Amino acid sequence: MGALNAHLVPAVDGVAYGLLLYVAAAGLTLLFGIGGVLNIAHGTLFALGGYLAATVSDGSWSSALLGLAVAVVGGTLGGAVLAVGTAPLVERGELPQALLTFGLALVGGDILSTVYGGDEHPVVVPHAVNGTVHFFGHVYPTYRLMFIVIAAVLAVAGTLVLGRTRVGALLRATADDRAMVGAMGYAPWRVHAALCAAAGALAGLAGGLGAPIIGPGPDTADKVLMLSMVVIVLGGPGSVLGAFVAAVAVGEIETLGVSISSDWAPYLLFGMMAAALIVRALRGGLGGVGIAMPGKARA
Amino acid sequence: MTGVIEISGLTRAFGATVAVSDLDLTFAAGGRHAVIGPNGAGKTTLLNLIAGELRPTSGRIRYDGRDVTRTARAKRSRLGIARTFQQPTVWSSLSVADNIALAAWPHAGTRGTWRRRRYRALSESCERHLETVGITDLADRPAGALAHGERRMLDIAMALAADPRVLLLDEPAAGLTEQGVARLLAAVRALPAEVTVVVVEHDFAFVSAVADTVTVLHDGKLLATGTPAEIAADASVRTAYLGDLGEPGVVEEVR
Amino acid sequence: MSAPTSPVTPSGSADPSVETEPVMPTVRASQTARTILSSPRLRVGAPATAAAVLLLIAPSTFDGYGIGLLSKALALGVLAVSVVVLAGFAGLPSVGQAAPFMVGAYTAGIMGQHGHGIGVVQLVCGAGAAAGFAAVTGLVVIRTRELAFLMTTLAVGELAVAVAGQWHSLTGGTDGMYGIPPVRPVPGTALLDSDKSVYWYVLAATVVVVAVAWRVLRSPVGKLLLACRDHEARMRSAGHPVTLYQWLAYVAAGALAGFGGVLMCTVNEYVSPADGSFANSALVLLAVVLGGATSPLGALLGAGLIVATRDWLSGPFPGHGPLLLGLMFIIAVYALPNGVAGVKVRLPRRPGGSA
Numbered sequence: 001m002g003a004l005n006a007h008l009v010p011a012v013d014g015v016a017y018g019l020l021l022y023v024a025a026a027g028l029t030l031l032f033g034i035g036g037v038l039n040i041a042h043g044t045l046f047a048l049g050g051y052l053a054a055t056v057s058d059g060s061w062s063s064a065l066l067g068l069a070v071a072v073v074g075g076t077l078g079g080a081v082l083a084v085g086t087a088p089l090v091e092r093g094e095l096p097q098a099l100l101t102f103g104l105a106l107v108g109g110d111i112l113s114t115v116y117g118g119d120e121h122p123v124v125v126p127h128a129v130n131g132t133v134h135f136f137g138h139v140y141p142t143y144r145l146m147f148i149v150i151a152a153v154l155a156v157a158g159t160l161v162l163g164r165t166r167v168g169a170l171l172r173a174t175a176d177d178r179a180m181v182g183a184m185g186y187a188p189w190r191v192h193a194a195l196c197a198a199a200g201a202l203a204g205l206a207g208g209l210g211a212p213i214i215g216p217g218p219d220t221a222d223k224v225l226m227l228s229m230v231v232i233v234l235g236g237p238g239s240v241l242g243a244f245v246a247a248v249a250v251g252e253i254e255t256l257g258v259s260i261s262s263d264w265a266p267y268l269l270f271g272m273m274a275a276a277l278i279v280r281a282l283r284g285g286l287g288g289v290g291i292a293m294p295g296k297a298r299a
Numbered sequence: 300m301t302g303v304i305e306i307s308g309l310t311r312a313f314g315a316t317v318a319v320s321d322l323d324l325t326f327a328a329g330g331r332h333a334v335i336g337p338n339g340a341g342k343t344t345l346l347n348l349i350a351g352e353l354r355p356t357s358g359r360i361r362y363d364g365r366d367v368t369r370t371a372r373a374k375r376s377r378l379g380i381a382r383t384f385q386q387p388t389v390w391s392s393l394s395v396a397d398n399i400a401l402a403a404w405p406h407a408g409t410r411g412t413w414r415r416r417r418y419r420a421l422s423e424s425c426e427r428h429l430e431t432v433g434i435t436d437l438a439d440r441p442a443g444a445l446a447h448g449e450r451r452m453l454d455i456a457m458a459l460a461a462d463p464r465v466l467l468l469d470e471p472a473a474g475l476t477e478q479g480v481a482r483l484l485a486a487v488r489a490l491p492a493e494v495t496v497v498v499v500e501h502d503f504a505f506v507s508a509v510a511d512t513v514t515v516l517h518d519g520k521l522l523a524t525g526t527p528a529e530i531a532a533d534a535s536v537r538t539a540y541l542g543d544l545g546e547p548g549v550v551e552e553v554r
Numbered sequence: 555m556s557a558p559t560s561p562v563t564p565s566g567s568a569d570p571s572v573e574t575e576p577v578m579p580t581v582r583a584s585q586t587a588r589t590i591l592s593s594p595r596l597r598v599g600a601p602a603t604a605a606a607v608l609l610l611i612a613p614s615t616f617d618g619y620g621i622g623l624l625s626k627a628l629a630l631g632v633l634a635v636s637v638v639v640l641a642g643f644a645g646l647p648s649v650g651q652a653a654p655f656m657v658g659a660y661t662a663g664i665m666g667q668h669g670h671g672i673g674v675v676q677l678v679c680g681a682g683a684a685a686g687f688a689a690v691t692g693l694v695v696i697r698t699r700e701l702a703f704l705m706t707t708l709a710v711g712e713l714a715v716a717v718a719g720q721w722h723s724l725t726g727g728t729d730g731m732y733g734i735p736p737v738r739p740v741p742g743t744a745l746l747d748s749d750k751s752v753y754w755y756v757l758a759a760t761v762v763v764v765a766v767a768w769r770v771l772r773s774p775v776g777k778l779l780l781a782c783r784d785h786e787a788r789m790r791s792a793g794h795p796v797t798l799y800q801w802l803a804y805v806a807a808g809a810l811a812g813f814g815g816v817l818m819c820t821v822n823e824y825v826s827p828a829d830g831s832f833a834n835s836a837l838v839l840l841a842v843v844l845g846g847a848t849s850p851l852g853a854l855l856g857a858g859l860i861v862a863t864r865d866w867l868s869g870p871f872p873g874h875g876p877l878l879l880g881l882m883f884i885i886a887v888y889a890l891p892n893g894v895a896g897v898k899v900r901l902p903r904r905p906g907g908s909a
Binding site for chain 3: 038040085088100102104106107108109110111114230232267269270273274277278282
């Protein structure tokens with residue numbers, strides 16, 4: 001019972017961390033699953049959102065909101081750059097697009113480190129939630145509780161949009177078959193641009209919102225990209241529920257797992273990923289794109 | 300009757316569309332068989348199932364007395380089932396001669412083809428197939444630069460180079476010039492008598508010239524079997540064709 | 555590679571080495587029959603001669619730092635050649651090829667620290683260990699295609715890096731392995747304790763292994779791989795065990811990468827998980843894009859260009875190597891569609907060209 005108690009705080013941290021990863025991974029999976037772009041610059045967009053929010057915030061509510069807005073706008077603009085950059089490459093397949101996003105990530109990372117330096121930027125959360133709350137005899141930062149609520153609302157809202165709305169239906173149809181959008185009368189370049197912008201906005205939002213948890217720093221971009229990738233691989237591309245479960249699981253491993261056994265937690269994370277890959281490979285590929293034969297007309 | 304290919308209860312569905320439905324068929328060894336039918340009758344699907352490009356939803360396929368229903372595509376090819384494609388596909392960055400040699404490779408029965416000398420010998424032994432289809436002068440041309448008709452001829456030569464026991468031809472005459480069709484006919488007639496040929500074709504004149512047995516498919520089911528003359532006279536076959544006229548096939552598109 | 559006029563240099567100086575430039579003006583842009591096998595000797599000749607001259611006179615003209623960079627470029631070049639095998643020929647553009655490279659490097663490092671300091675033995679063991687790594691991971695990787703292949707190779711690479719960072723007792727953890735003693739090329743020879751001697755050793759090893767790779771790729775084996783790349787389903791239809799070929803190519807490329815990793819360890823006398831990073835994998839992909847997807851020599855030149863950009867051209871702008879590399883990536887993707895197209899071969903041919 002005592003051991004359980006000692007791990008309560010990291011366990012709740014894990015939920016916060018997991019929800020953050022869910023929001024962060026959403027942007028990556030949107031572009032990966034629907035736009036067909038493996039966006040290596042995703043972590044950079046997250047970091048951009050974090051830096052922007054950190055710069056604007058000064059401890060007041062208005063600055064926090066402004067910071068979020070700036071982060072979203074910054075992420076969206078970053079997404080727009082991606083859209084402009086990848087649009088001419090769509091016909092040339094996945095690899096040129098992935099390489100381009102890597103180039104953009106290098107350039108973006110260099111700009112960020114030039115502007116913000118090599119140190120982590122602490123974010124000033126609004127004073128009202130800068131304190132702690134007590135529950136079950138534990139002390140817990142108020143901001144994180146608030147974050148859990150906000151991220152949960154975002155997650156539920158996103159899931160509802162995807163599951164219940166026309167836009168969501170279009171997105172799901174497109175994920176199954178990318179030729180669908182054209183068939184439904186939407187200009188493909190518009191859909192591509194909208195996807196890039198939305199993915200950028202989500203990355204920026206996650207960066208701004210999550211700045212107090214994964215603070216913007218030189219390692220942020222890589223870390224977020226990798227963890228988002230793990231979430232997608234574990235959850236299975238295109239699976240909303242899978243991504244959610246995977247995100248929380250990864251969050252718990254990164255917090256609760258590390259607090260229980262810091263030696264083994266990383267193995268657990270990547271062991272799970274390896275297991276997921278093996279299972280999917282045996283079943284015939286990831287998310288249906290597995291054994292697609294080249295040259296086969298998709299009639 | 301013993302057949303080199305025996306199909307029983309064969310069904311293949313694509314979602315709600317049943318392309319081949321509970322089909323029982325036997326192709327006699329050494330026969331010249333044609334499979335005809337309106338668009339969407341399941342002809343190409345049938346070839347794909349025999350060749351192993353597709354797995355059946357249910358049913359069995361026996362080849363030469365052994366069950367090959369779950370045998371992989373490449374293995375079936377090595378057992379002696381070769382085919383051509385409706386949309387002929389070639390290895391575009393390699394030369395025509397290389398395409399033929401690579402098609403012959405798994406069937407050549409020699410080891411060490413990866414050595415330059417053995418490969419060259421194999422390539423030389425394949426020149427006759429180029430001659431058969433009349434593209435000898437294209438041997439050094441990159442296959443990707445061929446015109447459609449030439450590509451189809453190459454595809455046929457590649458199937459011949461596999462030294463098949465069963466040769467599946469998917470609309471081989473489509474898009475060929477008269478001269479090309481004549482060459483194709485000659486090539487099929489020149490095949491050893493023990494080779495079984497199954498040809499899917501729309502052109503009934505070609506079918507009559509090649510086949511001794513014609514099988515008519517309609518909606519994935521067997522409609523009639525007989526000699527070309529019998530089939531031409533069959534009333535139910537005509538109804539099937541006329542009744543479906545103008546209705547575009549769905550399944551035909553799925554190779 | 556003289557004037558530091560950064561962005562123009564990559565595309566400009568790489569062009570002559572691109573074997574896949576239109577040899578036949580009439581070919582359609584999509585399914586080209588770029589004649590990789592017709593060996594345009596002239597086109598390869600000029601840059602190859604220039605590179606050979608540079609490599610031979612380098613030790614007497616460059617300082618220690620420059621020679622070290624050149625050695626690094628050669629080691630990275632061997633890794634790039636492994637990507638040529640995999641991406642250019644087999645049509646499997648791995649984005650985790652630095653992982654077997656790292657396995658080779660660690661093998662050499664561990665051997666060196668345990669007193670096994672014979673270079674040739676390290677090369678054989680490193681290549682063998684990396685081949686073993688590729689043999690196991692290949693079972694999973696080979697089954698995926700397109701986006702899933704990118705994702706899976708990336709995941710496998712990161713997995714390897716994570717394990718290297720955690721396995722303190724073997725690898726020294728994230729800090730890496732320091733002070734790996736210099737090697738003797740073969741028993742009875744002198745220790746390679748100077749930049750120059752290391753350079754000659756690395757150059758000799760690189761020439762040998764790249765020559766072997768080149769010869770194999772020009773043999774019927776190369777044709778098999780190209781055919782799998784061009785049209786995998788047709789290969790299966792013809793009776794070829796395609797999955798086996800691809801797995802063997804993956805293992806062979808792994809061995810090559812491991813060979814490069816051993817050389818890198820000899821040059822740096824230091825190994826860390828960073829050697830296996832995605833950045834390394836992406837850099838060699840860029841090298842292959844710059845050099846033309848099916849040209850081992852081009853890949854070597856591309857690797858040289860990248861190391862020069864990252865560690866040498868960036869001299870006037872300290873800390874901005876990534877910026878230059880990033881620009882290089884962006885320019886290469888747009889300016890060298892043939893290079894990239896040669897790598898990106900698994901794009902399904904969509905008849906209508908829809909997105």
